[in-house]
Amino acid sequence: xxxxxxxxxxxxxxxxxxxxxxxxxxxxxxxxxxxxxxxxxxxxxxxxxxxxxxxxxxxxxxxxxxxxxxxxxxxxxxxxxxxxxxxxxxxxxxxxxxxxxxxxxxxxxxxxxxxxxxxxxxxxxxxxxxxxxxxxxxxxxxxxxxxxxxxxxxxxxxxxxxxxxxxxxxxxxxxxxxxxxxxxxxxxxxxxxxxxxxxxxxxxxxxxxxxxxxxxxxxxxxxxxxxxxxxxxxxxxxxxxxxxxxxxxxxxxxxxxxxxxxxxxxxxxxxxxxxxxxxxxxxxxxxxxxxxxxxxxxxxxxxxxxxxxxx
Numbered sequence: 001x002x003x004x005x006x007x008x009x010x011x012x013x014x015x016x017x018x019x020x021x022x023x024x025x026x027x028x029x030x031x032x033x034x035x036x037x038x039x040x041x042x043x044x045x046x047x048x049x050x051x052x053x054x055x056x057x058x059x060x061x062x063x064x065x066x067x068x069x070x071x072x073x074x075x076x077x078x079x080x081x082x083x084x085x086x087x088x089x090x091x092x093x094x095x096x097x098x099x100x101x102x103x104x105x106x107x108x109x110x111x112x113x114x115x116x117x118x119x120x121x122x123x124x125x126x127x128x129x130x131x132x133x134x135x136x137x138x139x140x141x142x143x144x145x146x147x148x149x150x151x152x153x154x155x156x157x158x159x160x161x162x163x164x165x166x167x168x169x170x171x172x173x174x175x176x177x178x179x180x181x182x183x184x185x186x187x188x189x190x191x192x193x194x195x196x197x198x199x200x201x202x203x204x205x206x207x208x209x210x211x212x213x214x215x216x217x218x219x220x221x222x223x224x225x226x227x228x229x230x231x232x233x234x235x236x237x238x239x240x241x242x243x244x245x246x247x248x249x250x251x252x253x254x255x256x257x258x259x260x261x262x263x264x265x266x267x268x269x270x271x272x273x274x275x276x277x278x279x280x281x282x283x284x285x286x287x288x289x290x291x292x293x294x295x296x297x298x299x300x301x302x303x304x305x306x307x308x309x310x311x
Contacts, residue, residue, distance in 0.1 A: 042158055045092040047106045048076065049282045050138045051123070053289040055096060055151050057173045062155070062162055066092075069103070070285045075255050077227060077280075081105045090115055094154055099124025100135035119154050126150050134225075136280075138289075140205035141181055148173060180294045184209050187297065191304045197241055197268075198251035199261040201225045202278060210300075215241060224256055235260065242267045248307040249273060249300070255280040272310075274303035 044065045046052030052067030059065065066088050069076045089095055089106065090113035097106050099122045110120055124133065127143050137143040152170040156163045184206075192211030198204075201221040207214035217234035224230060241247050242264065250268040252261065254277050268275055276299050282292045 042094060042155065043092050044094045044096070045088050046096040047103045048098055048138075049285055050289050050292075051096045051098065051147070051151075053282055053292075054144075054148055054173070055094075055155075057176075057288065058148065058151050058166065058169050059155055060165070060169050062159060062165060068106070070281050072255070072279065072281065072283045072285065075227075075280070077102070077225070077256065079103070079105065081109060085109060086113065089113055092118065093158055094119045094121065096121045096151070097123070098135060098137060100129060100131060100133045100137070102135035119158060121147075121150055121154055123147050134201050134204055134222075136202045136205060136225075139202060141184055141209050143205070144177070144289075145174075148177070176288075177290050180290045180297065183294060183297045183301065187212075187301050187304070190301075191308075194304060195247050196249050196251060197238070197247040198253070199224055199264055200253040200256050202253050202256075202280065203251045215247060224253075224258060224261060227256075230260065238264055239267065242271055242273060245271065245273075247273060249276050249303045251276045251278055251300070253278055253280065254283075274306055276300045276303050 041061075042059060042063045044052075044055055044059065044063050046055055046065060046067045047069060049067035049070035052065050052070075055063065056065045068085055068088070069079050085106070086109050089109045092115070095106070095110055095118060097103050097110070097120065099107075107122075110118070123137050123143070124131070124135070127137060127146055129137070137147070148170070152166055155166045159166070188209070188211035193213055195213045195215050196203075196207065197216035198207070198214060198221060199216070201218075202225065204214060204221070217230075217237045220230040220234035220238050223234070242250070250265065250273050252265050252275050265275060276296070278296050279292075282289060
């Protein structure tokens with residue numbers, strides 16, 4: 001099932017690249033992004049590859065970025081750190097963490113290394129969210145824009161002599177992100193208020209941004225996100241939403257798969273409800289944040305169109 005869903009996303013990505021919509025932002029090496037010598041560049045660790053993609057685009061030739069969490073076949077919630085991660089973080093001038101319990105292990109490594117003059121950008125703290133907030137901040141365009149601005153400011157503070165270069169990179173990235181922001185607006189205009197469901201809380205911020213009515217039980221989505229068994233009543237409610245045709249699409253997180261989410265997916269297929277695959281990390285990992293996110297939005301938009309035409 002995962003292979004077929006990734007194939008759908010890959011098909012959309014190929015179309016995007018061929019159209020030139022994201023020219024110049026397609027291929028990104030998220031391990032060592034700098035194309036210059038190591039002398040003088042800022043060493044950055046982004047704990048997750050979605051933040052790594054954005055800082056790579058901002059820093060260009062002035063940064064060397066290591067993104068730690070990027071495996072498409074693993075649940076990032078369950079990532080276990082290793083010695084290489086500790087060394088990378090200890091040697092970094094800038095570390096970007098998500099926060100809200102999503103990468104607590106990384107924050108422990110930062111504290112243990114206690115690297116002098118190291119700048120740490122904690123997205124949760126930046127956007128002033130509590131520790132128990134839904135941690136999928138990168139699915140909120142508002143939070144993404146705020147984080148990109150903070151990244152830009154951190155690069156300038158670390159390397160002020162190249163401020164004009166970072167300003168150019170920042171302007172280019174903002175322009176590129178507009179394609180994905182405009183599609184969010186388009187979906188809201190076309191389908192605002194349409195009822196949808198999601199197997200996991202990953203979709204909450206994007207549902208809010210697109211104006212979609214996310215009606216799947218919060219207790220179910222939150223339990224799956226945290227790796228717990230959902231309350232029995234929430235499963236009954238979810239089944240009823242699917243079987244009585246109350247939702248138009250099912251958003252399915254490909255990286256937090258459980259027997260329960262698989263059963264919900266199968267039930268949706270039986271009732272001809274389109275399934276929209278999403279992932280926690282950038283897939284495939286060598287494309288930019290905005291290409292990945294826009295590909296998922298296109299699949300969502302097409303699924304909503306399909307249901308609208310069917311009715």
